[in-house]
Amino acid sequence: MSTPTRPILDIAARRPHRADARRNFDAVLAAAREAFAAHGTDASLEDIARRANVGIGTLYRNFPTRQDLLEAVYAGEVQELCLGAQAVAELEPWEAFTTWVDSFARYVPTKLALLQALNKDSEIFRACKSAMLASALPIFERAQQAGALRPDVELDDVLRMISGMIGSTYADDAQRQRVLGIALDGLRAR
Amino acid sequence: MSTPTRPILDIAARRPHRADARRNFDAVLAAAREAFAAHGTDASLEDIARRANVGIGTLYRNFPTRQDLLEAVYAGEVQELCLGAQAVAELEPWEAFTTWVDSFARYVPTKLALLQALNKDSEIFRACKSAMLASALPIFERAQQAGALRPDVELDDVLRMISGMIGSTYADDAQRQRVLGIALDGLRAR
DNA sequence: CTTGAAGTGGAGGATAGCCTCCAGTAGAGT
DNA sequence: ACTCTACTGGAGGCTATCCTCCACTTCAAG
Numbered sequence: 001m002s003t004p005t006r007p008i009l010d011i012a013a014r015r016p017h018r019a020d021a022r023r024n025f026d027a028v029l030a031a032a033r034e035a036f037a038a039h040g041t042d043a044s045l046e047d048i049a050r051r052a053n054v055g056i057g058t059l060y061r062n063f064p065t066r067q068d069l070l071e072a073v074y075a076g077e078v079q080e081l082c083l084g085a086q087a088v089a090e091l092e093p094w095e096a097f098t099t100w101v102d103s104f105a106r107y108v109p110t111k112l113a114l115l116q117a118l119n120k121d122s123e124i125f126r127a128c129k130s131a132m133l134a135s136a137l138p139i140f141e142r143a144q145q146a147g148a149l150r151p152d153v154e155l156d157d158v159l160r161m162i163s164g165m166i167g168s169t170y171a172d173d174a175q176r177q178r179v180l181g182i183a184l185d186g187l188r189a190r
Numbered sequence: 191m192s193t194p195t196r197p198i199l200d201i202a203a204r205r206p207h208r209a210d211a212r213r214n215f216d217a218v219l220a221a222a223r224e225a226f227a228a229h230g231t232d233a234s235l236e237d238i239a240r241r242a243n244v245g246i247g248t249l250y251r252n253f254p255t256r257q258d259l260l261e262a263v264y265a266g267e268v269q270e271l272c273l274g275a276q277a278v279a280e281l282e283p284w285e286a287f288t289t290w291v292d293s294f295a296r297y298v299p300t301k302l303a304l305l306q307a308l309n310k311d312s313e314i315f316r317a318c319k320s321a322m323l324a325s326a327l328p329i330f331e332r333a334q335q336a337g338a339l340r341p342d343v344e345l346d347d348v349l350r351m352i353s354g355m356i357g358s359t360y361a362d363d364a365q366r367q368r369v370l371g372i373a374l375d376g377l378r379a380r
Numbered sequence: 381c382t383t384g385a386a387g388t389g390g391a392g393g394a395t396a397g398c399c400t401c402c403a404g405t406a407g408a409g410t
Numbered sequence: 411a412c413t414c415t416a417c418t419g420g421a422g423g424c425t426a427t428c429c430t431c432c433a434c435t436t437c438a439a440g
Contacts, residue, residue, distance in 0.1 A: 018437060021387055044427060055389025060429065153372065160358045161369045168354025169305075171346070179351045182343065186376025208407055211417055234397060245419025250399065381440100388435065395428075405418070410411100 011072050014062070025062050027052040032063075033073050037110040041070060071124040074114045078128040081107050085135035094148035098184055100139045101158070105166045105180060112167045133159075150189045158187065201262050204252070215252050217242040222253075223263050227300040231260060261314040264304045268318040271297050275325035284338035288374055290329050291348070295356045295370060302357045323349075340379045348377065 016022050031052035035043035045066065049059040063069040084103045088096040136155060143149040165183060170176040206212050221242035225233035235256065239249040253259040274293045278286040326345060333339040355373060360366040 016387075018386060020437070024388085042427095045429090046427065049389090056429080057389050057431085058387075061387075064429095066428095150372075153368075156361070157365060157369050157372070160360055160365070161355055161372065164355040164358025165351055166354065167357065168350050170350055175347060175350070178343075179347050182340075182347065182351065182376040183373060184376070186372040186374070190380070206417075208416065210407065214418085232397095235399090236397065239419090246399080247401085247419050248417075251417075254399095256398095383439095384437105385439105386435105386437080388433105391431095393428105393430090396426090398423105398425080400423090401421095402419105405416105407416085408414100410413090 011075055014072075016062075024052070024054050024058050028054055028059050028062060028069075029072055029076065032069050033076070036070070036073055036113060040113045041066075045069075067122070070114055071122060074111065075124055075128055077107070077111055077114075078132055082131055082135040085139060088139060093143045093146035094188075096139050097143035097149060100136060101162055101180075101184065104136075104159070105162055108163045108166045112163065115163070147189055149187060153187060201265055204262075206252075214242070214244050214248050218244055218249050218252060218259075219262060219266065222259050223266070226260070226263055226303060230303045231256075235259075257312070260304055261312060264301065265314055265318055267297070267301055267304070268322055272321055272325040275329065278329060283333040283336035284378075286329050287333040287339060290326060291352060291370070291374065294326075294349070295352055298353045298356045302353065305353070337379055339377060343377060 015025055028048065031048045032043075035048045035051065045059060046056050048069075049056045052059070059069075063072065081104065084107075085100060088099045088103075090096075091099060133155060136159070140149070140155045140158070144151055161183060162180075165179060166176070170179070205215055218238065221238045222233075225238045225241065235249060236246050238259075239246045242249070249259075253262065271294065274297075275290060278289045278293075280286075281289060323345060326349075330339070330345045330348070334341055351373060352370075355369060356366070360369070
């Protein structure tokens with residue numbers, strides 16, 4: 001079992017060589033992840049630096065633009081999701097699919113802001129997207145070939161539908177779950 | 191045929207009495223509507239004033255806080271939607287429902303930002319929401335009673351599902367339409 | 381231990397948006 | 411035509427964030 005998912009884009013390459021610098025790099029990334037999740041893509045960079053116990057200058061050296069930081073955070077999160085896709089390999093086709101959709105649904109809310117911010121013209125964005133598609137495609141196709149999933153749908157449709165639906169606000173988790181169920185019913189072959 | 195839908199909340203009451211003042215009031219509202227749609231809820235108020243050919247002071251007199259302006263814009267748009275709900279009264283139950291969903295879907299994208307911004311604790315928000323629910327409920331119930339719409343779903347579920355899905359970004363309108371179709375299939379009784 | 385290159389952090393200038401305030405303008409009742 | 415008052419607009423003070431710059435610190439190779 002050789003490295004199952006390698007870094008989507010060379011974030012590792014950017015990581016400084018010196019130990020202390022590397023700690024700072026990681027701290028900034030972690031703080032940014034939280035900040036973006038909590039306050040959206042315009043979270044204050046100075047605030048992020050502060051929470052990472054790092055000077056603003058350090059943040060800027062590692063991530064010269066806000067976009068750079070966004071991309072780094074995003075790539076990291078996508079990678080986690082891809083790993084999750086491997087965990088459902090042993091389930092029944094339809095169950096594997098719904099399970100994956102579920103994990104995707106849990107993943108989306110935090111990343112929604114990132115998605116929008118990157119939509120524009122980022123190269124890393126495309127790389128992440130295709131990595132994610134590639135990891136999900138087997139699950140999707142298996143469900144389709146087993147006749148459980150309607151054949152006139154594309155994976156991309158599903159992703160967009162789910163990510164939109166989930167991003168919406170709901171009264172409670174029960175409602176969110178019920179709505180997700182409706183969507184899955186719509187996806188089921190008949 | 192007496193006033194079919196009266197103002198949701200007394201925006202009219204806030205309108206100044208003097209002719210020029212009223213023009214300005216309306217211009218600000220129109221500019222704000224565009225600006226919020228284009229740049230989200232944090233659109234610059236100074237920019238809005240500029241586009242309305244109005245001093246920033248005028249904007250502030252009419253709408254002392256950003257929230258006030260958001261509410262006014264939102265109320266106006268909801269009212270339009272409610273009017274649309276009356277147009278489908280003569281269609282078959284299921285068709286009326288899908289048609290209404292469609293109009294709702296066209297309405298949502300612009301208003302999404304507003305929705306989120308108001309979610310918090312606005313009184314006007316609740317008023318708008320219930321006005322919209324009230325206008326959509328007959329259509330919804332008719333479809334359900336006709337056995338076309340699954341009975342284990344609430345109107346609120348549909349609204350949230352649709353508004354989320356539609357808010358998502360799509361490759362093109364065809365995809366948006368296809369995804370909407372899937373959702374409607376999920377909603378159909380079987 | 382020494383040394384220099386890599387890395388640090390925050391002071392400070394620049395910009396942008398928020399909101400107040402008030403001298404001036406112009407509608408509408410008489 | 412006159413006046414009174416509602417209404418105007420934008421200058422200016424305030425704050426928040428962005429980002430640059432460089433004197434200082436610290437790691438790690440020899």
